[in-house]
Each structure stands twice: as C-alpha cells, then as structure tokens.
Amino acid sequence: xxxxxxxxxxxxxxxxxxxxxxxxxxxxxxxxxxxxxxxxxxxxxxxxxxxxxxxxxxxxxxxxxxxxxxxxxxxxxxxxxxxxxxxxxxxxxxxxxxxxxxxxxxxxxxxxxxxxxxxxxxxxxxxxxxxxxxxxxxxxxxxxxxxxxxxxxxxxxxxxxxxxxxxxxxxxxxxxxxxxxxxxxxxxxxxxxxxxxxxxxxxxxxxxxxxxxxxxxxxxxxxxxxxxxxxxxxxxxxxxxxxxxxxxxxxxxxxxxxxxxxxxxxxxxxxxxxxxxxxxxxxxxxxxxxxxxxxxxxxxxxxxxxxxxxxxxxxxxxxxxxxxxxxxxxxxxxxxxxxxxxxxxxxxxxxxxxxxxxxxxxxxxxxxxxxxxxxxxxxxxxxxxxxxxxxxxxxxxxxxxxxxxxxxxxxxxxxxxxxxxxxxxxx
Numbered sequence: 001x002x003x004x005x006x007x008x009x010x011x012x013x014x015x016x017x018x019x020x021x022x023x024x025x026x027x028x029x030x031x032x033x034x035x036x037x038x039x040x041x042x043x044x045x046x047x048x049x050x051x052x053x054x055x056x057x058x059x060x061x062x063x064x065x066x067x068x069x070x071x072x073x074x075x076x077x078x079x080x081x082x083x084x085x086x087x088x089x090x091x092x093x094x095x096x097x098x099x100x101x102x103x104x105x106x107x108x109x110x111x112x113x114x115x116x117x118x119x120x121x122x123x124x125x126x127x128x129x130x131x132x133x134x135x136x137x138x139x140x141x142x143x144x145x146x147x148x149x150x151x152x153x154x155x156x157x158x159x160x161x162x163x164x165x166x167x168x169x170x171x172x173x174x175x176x177x178x179x180x181x182x183x184x185x186x187x188x189x190x191x192x193x194x195x196x197x198x199x200x201x202x203x204x205x206x207x208x209x210x211x212x213x214x215x216x217x218x219x220x221x222x223x224x225x226x227x228x229x230x231x232x233x234x235x236x237x238x239x240x241x242x243x244x245x246x247x248x249x250x251x252x253x254x255x256x257x258x259x260x261x262x263x264x265x266x267x268x269x270x271x272x273x274x275x276x277x278x279x280x281x282x283x284x285x286x287x288x289x290x291x292x293x294x295x296x297x298x299x300x301x302x303x304x305x306x307x308x309x310x311x312x313x314x315x316x317x318x319x320x321x322x323x324x325x326x327x328x329x330x331x332x333x334x335x336x337x338x339x340x341x342x343x344x345x346x347x348x349x350x351x352x353x354x355x356x357x358x359x360x361x362x363x364x365x366x367x368x369x370x371x372x373x374x375x376x377x378x379x380x381x382x383x384x385x386x387x388x389x390x391x392x393x394x395x396x397x398x399x400x401x402x403x404x405x406x407x408x409x410x411x412x413x414x415x416x417x418x419x420x421x422x423x424x425x426x427x
Contacts, residue, residue: 123210161200198373341388
C-alpha cells in the first residue's frame, strides 16, 4: 500500500547537493507566481514521518528555494521533484553539539509570571524565550528548544528539531500565474516555510520516551460525568470541508476495501469515503441520536471510554479502525489503545486523525499544553505503550486555503491543519 502523500510517479534524477546556503532562482518561471506543495519525509527510531506544506503565493523569480529543489523553477505545473538530503546540505539542518547546553536549574525561571508552576520535562519542547538571558536568548524568541535532562542542572538542546536527520524533500507546482507588477518585496526563504513551525517535534529524543505523564496530564476543566456533557446532540462539523477532504483522502489510501471498520468515538458522520465499500462500519460514540443520524453505520454502540476503556467487541473483530478528531478527550488513552490492538486482526490498521480545534471543557490538560507538532508524538506514545502495534507513521498537512463559504473564512485564511498517526496490529 502506498504511503499517503508519497509520489508514485517515476522521479527525475535527484539534483546535485550543495552545502548549506540556499540558491536564488534565475528561473524559467521568471516573475511567475505559484502555489507549490512541499513534503519532507524522515525516520526516527519509532516511526516514519511525513509533513506536507502548501505555499500558496511563491514568486518563482524572486523567492529563495532550497538548493536541493532549485530545479523546481524549471519544472512545468504538475511535475514532481524529489531529493534525498543528508544533514548539513540545504535545507537539512546539521546537528551542532555547541547548541546542547548545560544550564543552572533556575535558567527555566518559574518566578516569571508566565512560567509560574511550570516544570521542565525531559523530551518536551518549550519556546527559547523561556531561557531568556542565557546564550544570548531574547525573551520573545519563539524558536523551540528541547529539554534533554533535568536534575542538578538543566540540559537543553537548541538545535532545530530535525537536526542531524536524513530528509527526503518533495515538491510539486500546483498552479502558476503571471505576477502583477508592484513594489518589490523581500525574497522569501522557502526552507523556513517547509521546515520551521514544528516538523521534527513528533519524535522521541534518541529512543527515550518523552515525559508526557507528569503534572496530572489527563485532568480537564470539566470533570463532571461525560454522559451529561454529551447528552445533547451536536450535529455539526468540527473541521472545514477542505480539512475533511484531507481526512477522507488519507483513509482512502490507508484502509483496505470491503473491510470491517470500527469508527471509534464517532458522531453523526463518518469520514470514510464511499469508494472503500466497507463490509460493515461499527460506530462507538457518546450520543444515541448522533449515531442514529450517521448513514454509514451498520451497528451502533453508546459507550463512555473514559468511564470504561474496554471495547465491547471480540478479539480480532475488525480489519481497520479510525478515530477522527476525538483522541484529545481520552482520559485513559493507554488502556484504550491496548483494547484497540486487541479488537483488530493482525495487520489491521488503526488511524488516528486530529486538528487544532476541540471542546475546551473536555479536552485533557496535556493536549492544550503541547505544541501542535508534539501532539503526534503524544499519540505515538499511546501506540508504543501497549506494545501491540508496529509500522508506526505520522503525517501532517498545512497551508491549504480555507473554503470561501466556510463560516470562519473572513477571519482565517487557512484550512484546519490535519495531523495523523497510525500503526498496524502486530502479528
């Protein structure tokens, strides 16, 4: 089965690599504007990772592409290019040992109001501004650093989250147009668009589990019984239509046809494309009316996993499972993921998708505290903890335009980002 977002066509030979330092374009598309889809793929000790980003308004005659993708300026619309890039070659960041620092414990200063009560946890990311005054760091520096060790001192890594990793960079021009003459703008460093903002945060540091478990991670603003909160049906979409299409496309690529599917924590709509022609779709959710309104379901179960994480199904009952924009509400996730492995047949795939929207009263505290790109790392830990899954992957897509008819179109230019984590039931 092909991986989501991977390019199945035969690729042209990879361009020659250049040392770090981007190459400005003197391009066939001189003066042309373009929308370009980029992808970066890499591997960690636990999983394969792929992050995709759509840059919607590049100027191919002005903006600065990574050296590994300079050939893109000469490509026609629709053609893909791919390059394998080792660390230290543009745009793959090298690992700089000089950016791994040992600081006094109070460098992470809890006396400052915005840090009061916050304890640095091993493996977690925080903005560099939290270390203001050390290594020339400015208080408003948003770039991430990672906590490597705590104790008598604080060891931190200021390297880019992807530093030291072999990357595969992909790009495809989605559309191009003649740019309108106007005042010159500062050239855009495209590598920052692709790699900054979070890619790399999904992975463990080395092979050590990240400390997601301290600080009462699964407490919630509203600790009342979930049964009461979900008693009223909510027949609304929790993603915009572009984001929903991305979820459906992912499921279409990852799930087998004619499968017995469990739609976990579902509601009035499943995001399974009709083309899968599932043999059966079992829905487990919190509201009977929502489940009854879901036309894809062939069986319906009202069940509160936070009260009882056991799944009311036989071993190996399903060929595939999905959980769409709901994992952030689980207060006993490790138990649920053990159960997920139990009810899947060997080789069956469990796909978890989420975005950056939720019901504040019921989301767990840890989810809100994490950077968006740390959340796939948290879900990876759910998969890893039960030791019932293998072939783990993370995937993301950002930068797509929000639909013009969306109710938030006037306030938000971009579609909801989509993040996914999946694994296969170990034999």
